[in-house]
Amino acid sequence: MTRSQTIVTDPVGDCIPARQRTAIRRKLLRWYDRHKRDLPWRRKNRSQDPYAQWVAEIMLQQTRADTVIPYYERFLSRFPDAMSLARGRQETVLKHWEGLGYYRRAILLHKACQQLRTENTPVPRLAEKLKTLPGIGDYTSAAIASISSDEPIAAVDGNVARVIARLFCVELDVLSSKGKKRITKLADQLIPKARPGDFNQAWMDLGSKVCTPRSPSCDICPLEKECLARATGSTDTLPIRGTAIKKKIPVVHCVVGVLSHHQNFLVRRRPIGGLWGGLWEFPNIEIAPKKEKTQAMKALVESIMIEPNEVVSLSTIRHQLTHRLMMFHVFAGQVANKEGKDIGDAYRWVTRAQFAKRSVSTAHRKIYQAAC
Numbered sequence: 001m002t003r004s005q006t007i008v009t010d011p012v013g014d015c016i017p018a019r020q021r022t023a024i025r026r027k028l029l030r031w032y033d034r035h036k037r038d039l040p041w042r043r044k045n046r047s048q049d050p051y052a053q054w055v056a057e058i059m060l061q062q063t064r065a066d067t068v069i070p071y072y073e074r075f076l077s078r079f080p081d082a083m084s085l086a087r088g089r090q091e092t093v094l095k096h097w098e099g100l101g102y103y104r105r106a107i108l109l110h111k112a113c114q115q116l117r118t119e120n121t122p123v124p125r126l127a128e129k130l131k132t133l134p135g136i137g138d139y140t141s142a143a144i145a146s147i148s149s150d151e152p153i154a155a156v157d158g159n160v161a162r163v164i165a166r167l168f169c170v171e172l173d174v175l176s177s178k179g180k181k182r183i184t185k186l187a188d189q190l191i192p193k194a195r196p197g198d199f200n201q202a203w204m205d206l207g208s209k210v211c212t213p214r215s216p217s218c219d220i221c222p223l224e225k226e227c228l229a230r231a232t233g234s235t236d237t238l239p240i241r242g243t244a245i246k247k248k249i250p251v252v253h254c255v256v257g258v259l260s261h262h263q264n265f266l267v268r269r270r271p272i273g274g275l276w277g278g279l280w281e282f283p284n285i286e287i288a289p290k291k292e293k294t295q296a297m298k299a300l301v302e303s304i305m306i307e308p309n310e311v312v313s314l315s316t317i318r319h320q321l322t323h324r325l326m327m328f329h330v331f332a333g334q335v336a337n338k339e340g341k342d343i344g345d346a347y348r349w350v351t352r353a354q355f356a357k358r359s360v361s362t363a364h365r366k367i368y369q370a371a372c
């Protein structure tokens with residue numbers, strides 16, 4: 001088999017031979033130069049700006065590049081640098097993040113920029129310093145530092161781990177600490193001193209376009225000849241992931257009240273921290289799955305001291321999150337007189353136009369569409 005001449009069997013625990021490292025770097029970078037995706041954060045004016053890379057990396061967490069692009073452009077034109085973001089109101093920042101989900105990312109990004117402003121410091125360029133900011137971990141700091149400042153440090157995310165596990169036939173659970181350690185050790189050996197940012201991005205592109213989770217396109221892969229999984233026919237069984245028992249996703253039930261007074265709706269702002277922190281929503285309360293929904297709705301209405309003429313059940317809205325499935329049982333009611341009621345500081349009556357301008361989670365936008 002001609003491939004065996006270039007494959008080093010089980011490099012784990014040892015150094016990857018210099019010749020093999022050189023071949024992988026050369027082939028991957030050559031492939032990247034030909035096939036790299038044209039993404040706004042890769043353009044010349046932004047590729048060396050650590051803030052522009054930071055925003056991109058935070059938006060790309062849990063979100064596909066195609067989805068991120070319009071949000072990224074809009075966010076950077078409103079907040080072109082860390083200082084403008086630090087000066088922005090949280091409400092405005094969340095409004096520009098609306099629809100992208102995982103709002104805690106935006107809150108931490110904003111907080112980190114405010115920290116830099118207080119310390120009168122520019123956005124750090126090295127991974128060690130970046131990691132001291134809220135919301136930045138090992139992967140994100142390595143990606144920002146290598147891309148914007150050429151720091152030779154490997155950025156290992158799920159895509160990269162998959163490619164490396166196949167390339168070197170790592171037969172460990174890539175989600176276990178032992179598996180992560182081994183993948184990182186291999187990635188660290190491969191990162192070149194020249195063009196480390198391009199090399200990290202090349203891994204990412206290869207993982208998302210060629211070495212995909214199912215049915216990798218080995219025939220067009222630049223690393224086909226170096227790949228142990230390809231040589232041993234184990235591309236379908238690698239990487240090994242999540243040997244730990246998979247948890248069942250919990251289903252959370254909530255009753256939601258869309259309470260209106262003439263053309264106004266009652267909304268409230270969620271406390272900062274936790275799910276959808278800082279966003280606006282219709283009053284709602286979590287309930288036990290088997291609890292009688294109308295009674296629960298009545299208790300919710302009484303807790304905010306509003307007296308609607310009647311509340312009627314409208315529909316149930318299903319909203320899938322990564323770690324839970326939300327079931328919103330939506331009720332609607334007309335409030336005859338809102339004067340003199342204590343609805344608390346977090347609550348506001350808003351018109352449709354005002355509602356449209358507020359930062360609201362996708363789940364509550366769906367509720368609005370169903371009820372209003």
Ligand code: SF4
Pocket residue numbers: 163166167210211212216217218219221222223224225227228229230235
């Ligand atoms: S040859 Fe196939 S399995 Fe190996 S790295 Fe390339 S795409 Fe992935």
